[in-house]
Amino acid sequence: MTATDPLVIFTPSGKRGRVAAGTTVLDAARALGVDLDSVCGGRGICSRCQVAPAFGAFPKHGVTVTEAALSPRNAVEDRYDRIRGLAPGRRLGCQAQIRGDVVLDVPPESQVHRQVVRKRAEARAISMDPATRLHYVEVAEPDMHEPSGDLQRLESALAGQWGITGATADLGTLQALQSALRSGDWKVTVAVHRDAPQPRILHVWPGYHDGAIHGLAIDVGSTTIAGHLCDLATGEVVASVGLMNPQIRFGEDLMSRVSYAMLNPGGAAELTAAVRDALDSLAAQAAAEAGIDPALILEAVIVGNPVMLHLVLGIDPTELGQAPFALATADALHLRAGELGLHLHPSARAYVLPCIAGHVGADAAAVALSESPQLSDDLMLVVDVGTNAEILLGNRTRVLACSSPTGPAFEGAQISSGQRAAPGAIERVEIDPVSKEPRFRVIGTEAWSDDPAFPPDTRITGICGSGIIEAIAEMRLAGLVDASGLIGSAEATGTDRCVPQGRTHAYRLHGDILVTQGDVRAIQLAKSALYAGARLLMDAFGTDSVDRIVLAGAFGAHISPKHAMILGMIPDCDLARVSSAGNAAGTGARIALLNLAARREVEALVRGIHKVETAIEPRFQEHFVAANAIPHATAPFPHLPRLPDVAFNLGEGRRRRR
Ligand code: FES
Numbered sequence: 339m340t341a342t343d344p345l346v347i348f349t350p351s352g353k354r355g356r357v358a359a360g361t362t363v364l365d366a367a368r369a370l371g372v373d374l375d376s377v378c379g380g381r382g383i384c385s386r387c388q389v390a391p392a393f394g395a396f397p398k399h400g401v402t403v404t405e406a407a408l409s410p411r412n413a414v415e416d417r418y419d420r421i422r423g424l425a426p427g428r429r430l431g432c433q434a435q436i437r438g439d440v441v442l443d444v445p446p447e448s449q450v451h452r453q454v455v456r457k458r459a460e461a462r463a464i465s466m467d468p469a470t471r472l473h474y475v476e477v478a479e480p481d482m483h484e485p486s487g488d489l490q491r492l493e494s495a496l497a498g499q500w501g502i503t504g505a506t507a508d509l510g511t512l513q514a515l516q517s518a519l520r521s522g523d524w525k526v527t528v529a530v531h532r533d534a535p536q537p538r539i540l541h542v543w544p545g546y547h548d549g550a551i552h553g554l555a556i557d558v559g560s561t562t563i564a565g566h567l568c569d570l571a572t573g574e575v576v577a578s579v580g581l582m583n584p585q586i587r588f589g590e591d592l593m594s595r596v597s598y599a600m601l602n603p604g605g606a607a608e609l610t611a612a613v614r615d616a617l618d619s620l621a622a623q624a625a626a627e628a629g630i631d632p633a634l635i636l637e638a639v640i641v642g643n644p645v646m647l648h649l650v651l652g653i654d655p656t657e658l659g660q661a662p663f664a665l666a667t668a669d670a671l672h673l674r675a676g677e678l679g680l681h682l683h684p685s686a687r688a689y690v691l692p693c694i695a696g697h698v699g700a701d702a703a704a705v706a707l708s709e710s711p712q713l714s715d716d717l718m719l720v721v722d723v724g725t726n727a728e729i730l731l732g733n734r735t736r737v738l739a740c741s742s743p744t745g746p747a748f749e750g751a752q753i754s755s756g757q758r759a760a761p762g763a764i765e766r767v768e769i770d771p772v773s774k775e776p777r778f779r780v781i782g783t784e785a786w787s788d789d790p791a792f793p794p795d796t797r798i799t800g801i802c803g804s805g806i807i808e809a810i811a812e813m814r815l816a817g818l819v820d821a822s823g824l825i826g827s828a829e830a831t832g833t834d835r836c837v838p839q840g841r842t843h844a845y846r847l848h849g850d851i852l853v854t855q856g857d858v859r860a861i862q863l864a865k866s867a868l869y870a871g872a873r874l875l876m877d878a879f880g881t882d883s884v885d886r887i888v889l890a891g892a893f894g895a896h897i898s899p900k901h902a903m904i905l906g907m908i909p910d911c912d913l914a915r916v917s918s919a920g921n922a923a924g925t926g927a928r929i930a931l932l933n934l935a936a937r938r939e940v941e942a943l944v945r946g947i948h949k950v951e952t953a954i955e956p957r958f959q960e961h962f963v964a965a966n967a968i969p970h971a972t973a974p975f976p977h978l979p980r981l982p983d984v985a986f987n988l989g990e991g992r993r994r995r996r
Contacts, residue, residue, distance in 0.1 A: 344407070345439045347399050348372045349392075354399070363389055363408075363431035363442060375450045377527070378474040379499050380432035382414035383546045385422065387431035390443040399441060407438035447572075454573035454932060462710050468570045469533040469689070469934045470553065470637045473500050474546050477524045488516055492528070492539070502530055505537040508674075510684045518542040529636055531687050533934060534672050540636050540685040552576070552628070552635045554621055554682070555927035557701060558642030558650055559583065560592050560725050561749060563616055564924050567624040567635070573932050577627035581620050584612045585649070590746055591725045592645045596659035599649075606654040613649050614679035621680055635682040638675050639931040640690045641923050643699040643726065647690060650678060661953070663696025670941050691930060692941055695949040697741035702728035704926025705890050706947065707940045709919055712737050716885035719872055721908060722923060723748055723891045727868045730947075731875035731884065737943070738878050740950040742871030747864040748803045748893060754844075755800045755851040759896065762799030764847065766898075769812040774833035776812070776847050778805070787848070798848055804896040809845075809853050810861050811901035814968050818845055821967045823858045862966050865907040869970070870961035871952055872909055878950050886915045890922035903978060906969030910977050 343356040346366050351373065357366045364387050367374035375386035395402045411419075414433050418424055431448070446452050454464040475495040480488070489507060492515070496502040507515070518526055522544030529541040529551055555566045560583060567577040588609055589595040599606040625632040640650065644665055648655040651671070657664045675686035691700035691707075702722065711718040711732040720730040727744045730737060750756035750763070757763050761782035768786075769776045777788040780798055785791040801809065813819040818831050825843040828836045835846045842855035876882065887908055889897055899916035902908050908916070919925070929936045952958045964971045969978065 344436050345401055346370070346436055347396075347401065347441045349441060349443045351444070357436055359437050360435050363387070363429070363434045363436060366436055367431060367444075372444065373449045373451050374431055374444055375448050376432065377472050378432075378546060381474065381476075382418060382430055382433055383474065384548075385418060385424070385430060386448060388424070388428045388445065388448045389431045389434070390427050390445060391429060391434075392441045392443060396441055401439040401441065403440050404438060407436065407440035409433075409435040409437060452573070462708075462713070464573060464929050464932050466571075466573050467933050467935060468553065468573075468637075468931065469937070470529055470531045470540065470551065470570055470687070472527055472529055472547065472551060472571070473502070474525070474527045475499050477519055477526065479524050488519055492519070492526070492542075496528070496530065496537075496539075500530075502532070502537050505530060505539050507539040508685045511539050511542060515542055518544045521545075531637065533687070533689060533937065538685070538687070540683060540687070549634070550630075552625075552630060553637040553639065553931045554624060554635050555924060555931045556617060556620065556638060556640045556642075557704070557921060557924040557927055558613065558617070558640065558646040559701070559923075560595070560643065560646060561586065561746075563613075563620055564921055565620045565624050566924060566928050567628050567630075568928060568931055570636070570932070575928070576630075577624040579620055579624045579627060581616050581623075583646075584616050585609050588612070590751060592643065593659065595649075596645055596655050599654055600656050600659055606649065606656070607652075609649045609655075610652045613646065617650065618679055618681055621682060632681060633683045636686050637931065638678075638680060638682065638686065638688045639927045640678075640688060641700040641704040641927045641930075643701050643728075644693050644696060645699075647693065647700055651690070652678075658696060663951075663953075665693055665696055668693045668695070668944075670937065689930060689937060691927070691937075692944045694739050694944050694947050695951070697726070697951070697953075698728055698739045698949060701923040701926075702730065702739055702741070703940050703944050704924075704930070705919075705922040706730055706737065706739075706943055707926040707929050707936060708922040709888050709890065712943055712946075714886070717879070717881060717883075718886045718888060719875075719884040719909065719911075720888045720890060720919075720922070721868065721872065721894065723868070723889065723893050723897070725749065727871060729868075729871045729875055731872070731879055732947075736879075737947045738875045738950055739947050740871050740875055740952050742867045742952050744864040744867045745860075747860040748807070750800070750802045750806065752860045753801065753806050753857045754854045755847075756806065756857075757800035757802060759802040759804070759893075760799075762797045763802035764798065764800070764805040764809075764851065765802050765896065767805055767808040767812050767847070769809075769816040769818070771816045774816055774818060774831060774835060776809075776835075778848065798851065801847070801851060801853075803893055804898065806853070806857060806861060807905060807907070808898055808901045809847060810858055810968075811898075811904040813845055813853065813858075814904060819858060819968065821969075821971075823862045823966070823968055825853075825855050825858060861905070862968070865905050866962045866965040868907050869909065869965035870958050873961040873965070874950055874952060874955055874958055876909065877957060878948070884909055884911055886917075887911045888917055888919045888922070890919040894918050895920045900981065903975070904969060906965060906967070906973070906975070910973065910975040912977055913981070 378384035527547035766779040
């Protein structure tokens with residue numbers, strides 16, 4: 339290139355360089371490494387290569403751009419505009435040729451690796467580069483003198499036109515190939531899956547196919563199964579569906595399901611059939627919600643805890659029920675979705691994220707991918723709270739992980755008036771520290787119970803996980819429960835809401851909804867397990883404090899960080915630095931669906947995560963016992979007294995104990 343060749347500057351990337359006059363914008367973008375999309379390979383069909391040229395003086399870039407900087411609109415662009423419409427000021431990058439210095443804006447929808455917006459400011463963006471993409475190709479016609487198969491000519495077209503080498507195809511794709519090639523007049527659009535072990539042609543459409551293709555990100559939890567159906571070109575979530583895991587009928591928690599498999603001949607197969615059925619209906623529901631044919635779902639990414647994954651894969655989970663908790667495999671898996679009983683596209687692929695260890699599964703790996711402690715300068719504690727808590731602690735230097743058996747109390751199970759988070763459940767509680775009177779909020783009703791707008795006929799059916807945590811934390815603040823977790827009598831607390839129950843007392847929250855001594859004990863056990871797991875990782879890291887805490891999981895989204903800290907569920911931390919990540923495991927699955935490199939990243943990350951086994955770590959028991967007190971027997975929790983409404987009462991509680 340010489341200094342007289344046109345200078346081309348792409349925004350927003352700022353990439354610039356000189357190209358020979360007459361070069362198309364698409365070729366210039368490729369030469370300069372600019373992210374400009376193309377499905378049709380520059381044939382003026384797909385319009386993915388749109389750019390917006392800017393004219394005038396650009397002192398910042400040192401250029402003045404005239405209308406003559408690009409070739410005039412050609413017949414292909416006119417035709418496209420006539421048929422599909424080209425927005426004013428837009429050009430097709432594969433048609434417009436560069437003739438002079440020019441500044442070209444690449445709009446987000448023309449960027450191959452466009453960023454998918456995440457709602458949380460601290461979350462990393464998802465860069466679009468899905469494993470499955472569409473490519474338009476023109477295939478050589480058969481020639482008697484150079485005999486070759488249609489698939490082989492399609493493969494060489496893919497290699498020559500898209501640089502995709504060694505592509506293969508399933509029998510189903512092969513069965514449809516010949517008619518697609520001929521009815522498309524040797525022009526076809528193919529969906530190619532580029533992940534290991536080799537590129538695979540999943541579907542062939544005659545001619546240029548403009549429709550969307552989809553992928554499903556699935557998080558198989560022991561209680562709920564969540565799925566996000568995504569458009570593989572834009573990354574947009576077109577449907578989100580959640581189902582109860584039907585395996586609940588075989589046992590509430592993981593270990594009772596493993597026991598079911600161990601004790602009942604054919605039990606594992608029953609559990610597999612139940613979860614696979616649920617996954618299949620999840621896919622069907624998501625497709626129905628998005629108004630698409632399930633056959634247009636070309637890929638699924640699956641995460642879950644080790645027991646769930648074994649069962650989805652049809653592997654007996656017995657080994658996970660006993661030390662040394664051996665997984666069938668810890669590696670990521672590349673499968674055909676049909677092998678898992680999913681009725682998606684017949685050639686659809688399934689990618690299963692790797693597991694970290696016997697008790698720390700692909701769900702924790704997905705959380706790590708979503709929250710990326712390995713990229714953080716701060717020391718981050720990530721807690722995914724469910725029936726089991728998966729805990730990650732780390733920063734750029736290293737990441738540690740463990741799993742802690744919190745049990746289902748945080749989900750409202752084993753609580754006298756406990757219920758799942760559903761309309762009618764008390765989800766927020768405040769107790770006046772002087773009058774000891776409660777006010778609360780119920781799922782499905784906006785107003786607090788003491789608000790005149792609170793409908794008197796509101797059905798109040800029980801208390802959910804977040805509600806019981808707030809209730810007990812508020813009881814602690816109001817001096818109704820002491821640091822050991824004991825509920826006081828009416829006499830000691832000065833309220834007749836504290837009623838005797840056998841040899842203990844209970845606090846009457848509303849009607850016959852009580853917080854009993856047993857409830858407090860159940861929450862104490864669960865929170866001690868959670869805290870002890872986190873503390874064990876802190877020991878292994880050699881630290882007494884963390885900079886940031888992320889609460890993941892659907893339940894994490896509803897916990898009040900303040901109340902969680904008052905209870906001592908989580909270690910002390912500046913409350914402003916405790917955030918909720920929602921379903922981070924599901925988000926991690928979505929990242930792996932939308933970004934191929936993220937799969938290699940999580941595979942490498944998992945190999946580098948150091949696993950701490952709580953079951954055999956002697957200090958776990960010690961931490962567990964110390965964490966039984968509210969908030970803790972020995973840890974100072976220095977941030978708690980700085981909260982004005984907390985300092986006095988906790989102090990009082992401690993004084994009273996003395
Ligand atoms: S690359 Fe498809 S229209 Fe330009």
